[in-house]
Each structure stands twice: as structure tokens, then as C-alpha cells.
Amino acid sequence: MGRRLSLIIVVGVLLHGYVGLRLIPALSDTAGAREALWSWLLLSCAVIIFGMRNRRGAAHGSRAVLTWAALIAMGFFSLLLTSTVIRDLLLGGYWLASYLPFAWSRSVEGAQARVAVMHSSALCVVIVAVLALMKGVYNARRRAPVVDVEIPIPNLPLALDGFTIVQLSDIHVGPTIRKRYIDAIVDTVVSLNADLVAITGDVVDGSVPNLQRHTAPLSRLxxxxxxxxxxxxxxxxxxxxxxxxxxxxxxxxVLLNEHTVIRVGSDALVLAGVTDFSGEHFGPSHRSDPVQALDGAPESAALRVLLAHQPRTGPAADAAGFDVQLSGHTHGGQIFPWNFAVPLQQPFTAGLVRCGEMWMYVSRGTGYAGPPVRFGAPSEITRIRLVRR
Structure with a gap:
């Protein structure tokens, strides 16, 4: 087990303990109930650890069922933890109010009300987490909807006005995303009759032998x-x-720090692609290089579009002279409130933004990673249309 995974597991166990200490005393009146709730938290820890260690590749039979249960438990605990933290923040305000002069909550009736508030708020946390999980699983498992985006380009030639690019990103074929899921995505993309299809990385979570059958529908794009x-x-x-x-x-x-020239009438669009921002850690030949990707591109090209998995390639792409960058990686946070953590690593979370002189579109992803849950960050098949400003 890697050091990073071990650290994640230790932190996860501690957070389970925090949730238990904050909710169980308020929810249970008997020792038996407390023991049952603690047992559930211990079981949650155990299955999540299993899910962390088996979150990539293929699983069959009872192992597949256990993997599903582990990943669902992971998503549920994320929502439960968030709800617990929000409850504690609200209770903190309630507690501070009790120290105000003549505060009603310091009376006998107020003390009784505090007990009721503790119990009802803890119950509310569990109910909210369950409802959010149901919505999140629905969002993740449905076929990603088509999201239309227009990118305005100054002086875009008429031949390229309305040029459409369908972007897929972060599909994550793996333990819970299989052939049937991919078939539905491919059917939708084919029906859009795009000028070009761009896949901006993180297609798989597992080896070729394990997932080859499930990625096969991509050949129909x-x-x-x-x-x-x-x-x-x-x-x-x-x-x-x-x-x-x-x-x-x-x-x-596959574009590996290289480009191709797409001609539409008498005009040309340069489409380039770079290896992942972290690729050089796996070998010097995979170092991401937007400058190399443009090497030899015609100066007369009307537009330069870069495919780059991570948004943090943006500053280098802008400096290299690209007009548009299409990225993914962030999932838009996938599960609230992790969208607020994305800026700790990436310059942008989701949507159409300006990066210097360049436009960048960051997809929330077409699939999901890990837990089959999306809450507050819907998936998307993105239909990008280039238009004259």
C-alpha cells in the first residue's frame, strides 16, 4: 500500500470518528443504539478502505458488488461529513448566542430546547445526506446531458463560423463505468454530427486487459x-x-505534443494536443510541451486550439500563442463542497474562462471518478461552437 493511500485511509478513519462523536450522542438514548451506530461507522471504514484499494480496473461477482458498496459508502460519507460540519457551524452560532445578556437559551426552557435542537439537527444531517446521496447517484449514473457553449473568436473566418467541437472528458471507465454506459455516450455524440470530437484525458481507470471490452464502443465515434x-x-x-x-x-x-491542420475551405484550424501536465513524472518523453505541439504549424492558420487535460497548462498555452484550450480534470469538484478545493491545485474549476489572451473551457467531465455520485457538479457532453465575435 502506498504512503499516500495509507495517509488517506488514516485521515478517513479520523473523520469517521469525528462524525460519530458529533452525531451519535445526539441520536441515541441507549447504549445499544450507540453501539449499533458505532458498528455502522466501523463497517463504513472497512468497506471504504476496500474501495480505495480496488477503485481501478474490473471486478466480477461478489467482488463487484462489494466494490459498488464501498464506492457508494465513500460518496455517502462525504455528504454526511459535509452535513455534519455545516451543523456544527450552525450550532456554534447557537452556542455563542446563549452567552448574550438575557439570552432565552440560558433558562430552563432554553436548556430543554438545546437538547431538542441537538437531537433534531443530528437527525436532519442524516436525512439530508441520504437524500443528497440519492440525487447524487442519479446525476452520476444518468447519461451526461449535452451542454452547449459558444466561444467568440475575433476575426474568425466565415468558413469556420459555427464550427462544432464535441468534447468528452474524464469518462473514467473502471469498476462502475462499463460498456453500457459508454455505448449511451457514444450514441449521443454520433447523433450530434460534430465537425470534430475531442477527448481531453482520463478515459480509463484500469489496465487494457481489464477494460478493453468496455472501451470498445469508442471505436464508433x-x-x-x-x-x-x-x-x-x-x-x-x-x-x-x-x-x-x-x-x-x-x-x-492521439496527439502527443503535436498538432494536425484541419482545412475548411481555404481556411485552416490548427488542432494540437499535449500530454498530461504530470506526464514527465512517468518518463521524460511524456513531458507536456505546448510549444513543441505548435512546432511547424502554419503561421497563416486562422485559429489554434489546444487539447490539454489539466487547466494549469493554460499559462504556457497562452504564451505559446493558442487561441483556445479545452481541458477537464477537475470534475467541477464532483461532490459539494470539493469544488472549493479545486483552486488549491488548478487555476479554474469549470466553465468558459479567460486565461490571458486565450479562451479556456474546463469540462466538468462526462463520467465520474471513484464514488458513483455527483452532487452540485453535473456531468456533461460539451458541444462547443466557434462563432465570430
Missing amino acids: RATHGVFLVTGNHEYYAGADAWIAEFKRLGLR
């Missing part, structure tokens, strides 16, 4: 000018060289 892909960090965790070969076998054009 079609677009007027082709289907292009760049690597994400999860490709490197799973074996990037093997997956690059598999993606090529499926008919996808």
Missing part, C-alpha cells in the same frame, strides 16, 4: 474531421503506453 484524444493523469496510472496503442487501434488520433 464519428466526426467530419476526426476524433482526437490526449492523455490524462489516470492514463499514466493505468499504463499510458499500452493505452495509447489501444486508443490508436480503436481509430482515435
Whole structure:
């Protein structure tokens, strides 16, 4: 077990203890109930640890059921933890109010009310977490909706006005995202009749032998000018060289710090792609390099578009002279409130933003990572339309 995973597990156990200490005394009046609730938290710890250690690749039979249970438990605990923290913040305000002069809560009736508030608020936390889990699982497991985005480009040639790029990102084929899930995505993309399809990394969470059957539907993707892909960090965790070969076998054009020129009438669009921002940690040949990706591109091209998995490639891409960057990686936070943690690592969380002189679109992702839960950050199949400003 890696040191990072061990640290995550220790922190997870401590957070389970925090939730138990904050909720169980308020919810239980008998020792038996307390023991039952603590037992549930211990079981949650155990299955989440199993899920952390088996969150990539394929699982079958009882192991698959246990993996599903572990990942659902992980998502539920995230929501329960968030609700518990919010409850404690509200109770902190209530507690401070009790120290005001002539505060009603310092009376006998107020003391009784405090007990009732502790009990009802703890019960409310559990109910809110359960309802949020149900909504989150629905959001994650449904086929991602199509989101339309227009990117205004100054002096865009008429031939490229209305050029459409369908972006997929962060599909994460793995323990809970399988062939049927991918088939639905591919059917939708094909129906959009895009000029170009761009896949901005993190397609898989597992090895080629384990997931080859489930990524096979990607071979059906079609677009007027082709289907292009760049690597994400999860490709490197799973074996990037093997997956690059598999993606090529499926008919996808993998851009590794390189570009292609797409001609529409007498005008040209340069489409480039870079390896993941962290790729150099897996080998010097995979260092992300937007400058190299543009090497030899025609100066007369009307537009330069970069596919880069992580938004933090943006400053280098802007300096290299790109007009648009399409990225993913963040999942938009996936489960509230983790969207507030994304800026600790990435410059942007989701949506269309300006990065220097360049436009950047950050997808919330087409699938999900880990828990099959999305709450506050819906998935998307993005249809990007280039328009004249």
C-alpha cells in the first residue's frame, strides 16, 4: 500500500470518528443504539478502505458488488461529513448566542430546547445526506446531458463560423463505468454530427486487459474531421503506453505534443494536443510541451486550439500563442463542497474562462471518478461552437 493511500485511509478513519462523536450522542438514548451506530461507522471504514484499494480496473461477482458498496459508502460519507460540519457551524452560532445578556437559551426552557435542537439537527444531517446521496447517484449514473457553449473568436473566418467541437472528458471507465454506459455516450455524440470530437484525458481507470471490452464502443465515434484524444493523469496510472496503442487501434488520433491542420475551405484550424501536465513524472518523453505541439504549424492558420487535460497548462498555452484550450480534470469538484478545493491545485474549476489572451473551457467531465455520485457538479457532453465575435 502506498504512503499516500495509507495517509488517506488514516485521515478517513479520523473523520469517521469525528462524525460519530458529533452525531451519535445526539441520536441515541441507549447504549445499544450507540453501539449499533458505532458498528455502522466501523463497517463504513472497512468497506471504504476496500474501495480505495480496488477503485481501478474490473471486478466480477461478489467482488463487484462489494466494490459498488464501498464506492457508494465513500460518496455517502462525504455528504454526511459535509452535513455534519455545516451543523456544527450552525450550532456554534447557537452556542455563542446563549452567552448574550438575557439570552432565552440560558433558562430552563432554553436548556430543554438545546437538547431538542441537538437531537433534531443530528437527525436532519442524516436525512439530508441520504437524500443528497440519492440525487447524487442519479446525476452520476444518468447519461451526461449535452451542454452547449459558444466561444467568440475575433476575426474568425466565415468558413469556420459555427464550427462544432464535441468534447468528452474524464469518462473514467473502471469498476462502475462499463460498456453500457459508454455505448449511451457514444450514441449521443454520433447523433450530434460534430465537425470534430475531442477527448481531453482520463478515459480509463484500469489496465487494457481489464477494460478493453468496455472501451470498445469508442471505436464508433464519428466526426467530419476526426476524433482526437490526449492523455490524462489516470492514463499514466493505468499504463499510458499500452493505452495509447489501444486508443490508436480503436481509430482515435492521439496527439502527443503535436498538432494536425484541419482545412475548411481555404481556411485552416490548427488542432494540437499535449500530454498530461504530470506526464514527465512517468518518463521524460511524456513531458507536456505546448510549444513543441505548435512546432511547424502554419503561421497563416486562422485559429489554434489546444487539447490539454489539466487547466494549469493554460499559462504556457497562452504564451505559446493558442487561441483556445479545452481541458477537464477537475470534475467541477464532483461532490459539494470539493469544488472549493479545486483552486488549491488548478487555476479554474469549470466553465468558459479567460486565461490571458486565450479562451479556456474546463469540462466538468462526462463520467465520474471513484464514488458513483455527483452532487452540485453535473456531468456533461460539451458541444462547443466557434462563432465570430
